[in-house]
Amino acid sequence: MSASLESAPLPAAEVGADAGLGELCVLMKLGEIVLKGSNRKLFERRLHNNIRNSVRDLGDIRLSQRGAGVIIVRKPGASDLEVAEIADRMSDVMGVVWVHLVRRVRKDLDAITDIGVRSMADREGTFAVRARRRDKRFEMTSSELAGYLGARIIEEHGYAVDLKNPDNTLHVEVDKDEAFVFTEGIPGQGGLPAGMSGRGLVLMSGGIDSPVAAHRMIRRGLKVDFLHFSGMPFTGPESIYKAYSLVRQLDRFQVGSRLFVVPFGKAQQQLKSSGNERLQIVAQRRLMLKTAEALADDLKAECLITGDALGQVSSQTMTNITALDDAVDLPILRPLIGMDKAEIMGEARKIRTLGISELPDEDCCTMLTPRQVETAAKIPDLRQIERRLDAEELAEHLVANAQRHKPSFLGDEAPSRVEQSPAAAAVRA
Ligand code: ATP
Ligand code: MG
Numbered sequence: 001m002s003a004s005l006e007s008a009p010l011p012a013a014e015v016g017a018d019a020g021l022g023e024l025c026v027l028m029k030l031g032e033i034v035l036k037g038s039n040r041k042l043f044e045r046r047l048h049n050n051i052r053n054s055v056r057d058l059g060d061i062r063l064s065q066r067g068a069g070v071i072i073v074r075k076p077g078a079s080d081l082e083v084a085e086i087a088d089r090m091s092d093v094m095g096v097v098w099v100h101l102v103r104r105v106r107k108d109l110d111a112i113t114d115i116g117v118r119s120m121a122d123r124e125g126t127f128a129v130r131a132r133r134r135d136k137r138f139e140m141t142s143s144e145l146a147g148y149l150g151a152r153i154i155e156e157h158g159y160a161v162d163l164k165n166p167d168n169t170l171h172v173e174v175d176k177d178e179a180f181v182f183t184e185g186i187p188g189q190g191g192l193p194a195g196m197s198g199r200g201l202v203l204m205s206g207g208i209d210s211p212v213a214a215h216r217m218i219r220r221g222l223k224v225d226f227l228h229f230s231g232m233p234f235t236g237p238e239s240i241y242k243a244y245s246l247v248r249q250l251d252r253f254q255v256g257s258r259l260f261v262v263p264f265g266k267a268q269q270q271l272k273s274s275g276n277e278r279l280q281i282v283a284q285r286r287l288m289l290k291t292a293e294a295l296a297d298d299l300k301a302e303c304l305i306t307g308d309a310l311g312q313v314s315s316q317t318m319t320n321i322t323a324l325d326d327a328v329d330l331p332i333l334r335p336l337i338g339m340d341k342a343e344i345m346g347e348a349r350k351i352r353t354l355g356i357s358e359l360p361d362e363d364c365c366t367m368l369t370p371r372q373v374e375t376a377a378k379i380p381d382l383r384q385i386e387r388r389l390d391a392e393e394l395a396e397h398l399v400a401n402a403q404r405h406k407p408s409f410l411g412d413e414a415p416s417r418v419e420q421s422p423a424a425a426a427v428r429a
Pocket of ligand 1: 202203204205206207208209210211227228229230288305306307308312313315
């Protein structure tokens with residue numbers, strides 16, 4: 001991604017050495033937050049915190065809000081590569097719509113023109129200049145400035161103008177104390193700042209769907225924790241390493257993720273011996289949900305999130321989904337419910353979880369899987385199994401035995417046992 005962020009090398013000394021002007025920094029455009037009216041300040045504060053958290057290992061980061069929809073992040077004295085790293089991280093912060101690498105220049109026409117003309121060197125095709133003033137006292141109006149810069153670029157480089165559909169765009173934003181000059185940007189995540197909409201708990205398998213479901217809800221402003229059921233002691237720990245790696249990748253989008261791992265094998269065996277074989281999968285999923293609900297209570301999470309998609313597998317028929325909802329009081333959010341597998345995989349690729357999800361593991365759900373799965377599970381039958389088992393107490397017991405991890409994408413948390421293992425290293429490789 002960083003490759004697309006390169007901009008023409010412009011030594012700071014040549015473009016106005018005073019007060020660090022000429023430096024490369026990151027300019028972000030915000031989306032929905034701008035529409036938030038009287039709540040906007042709250043959203044901005046949350047976003048600023050999230051931004052700071054996502055670069056907290058990078059030293060002296062300066063952040064400033066410019067008007068309603070623009071944030072500038074800079075690090076005095078940083079190399080271009082370091083600034084590109086900051087931009088890369090900003091493209092994963094929820095609430096940011098565009099990320100641009102920009103040159104911060106003196107607010108004077110010659111300095112702006114110098115950088116603007118040089119930024120457009122070695123291009124192909126047509127171009128346009130877009131100018132904006134946040135300081136209306138600047139000597140030219142936006143359209144005069146755009147016209148002036150356009151004429152200078154034609155003079156210097158000879159490109160044709162296309163205002164509607166240009167191949168290259170030069171942006172100039174004139175601010176109160178300085179101006180910003182930049183060309184292309186990279187798209188951000190959009191959505192709302194993580195944490196703005198409350199807390200949720202994601203039921204996280206090692207599969208393709210649940211990470212995508214998590215990303216979608218983080219993007220709508222939830223801060224989420226993760227709960228994974230492993231088939232231990234009857235399966236190997238591979239699914240835990242996968243869940244761990246997946247959460248660490250998703251941590252880029254919210255920072256501060258927690259993963260809870262429940263060894264589920266023995267409970268699965270108990271379920272099997274107290275119920276009808278065809279009901280095993282739905283009964284297991286209900287026990288997972290009850291366990292999640294008990295944990296959500298401790299974590300103050302207000303909803304559960306799963307990667308269910310209607311009809312994708314036999315446990316996801318409408319009747320079975322209704323039977324799952326019956327297991328808990330908390331709302332279950334299913335952001336993938338109407339999506340095709342191919343669409344989900346496309347999204348998984350985009351959020352960089354697909355490669356991890358496709359690693360081999362032994363899912364706890366495939367263990368003890370019956371030959372036939374009930375597609376129309378009856379709620380009274382499921383409740384009866386749970387009474388025999390005392391499912392609520394079992395759920396509490398499972399939560400009490402959960403292991404807790406903090407898979408940070410910054411890698412600065414104390415490494416857990418899972419993190420240090422050779423197999424985890426293999427997953428990372
Ligand atoms: P995924 O790709 O997310 O594993 P799936 O298509 O394999 O989903 P199921 O195995 O039926 O579908 O699971 C549906 C949902 O149930 C998952 O998206 C997840 O939210 C939850 N789930 C399934 N297995 C586990 C597990 N081992 N630990 C935690 N949650 C699970
Ligand atoms: Mg699965």
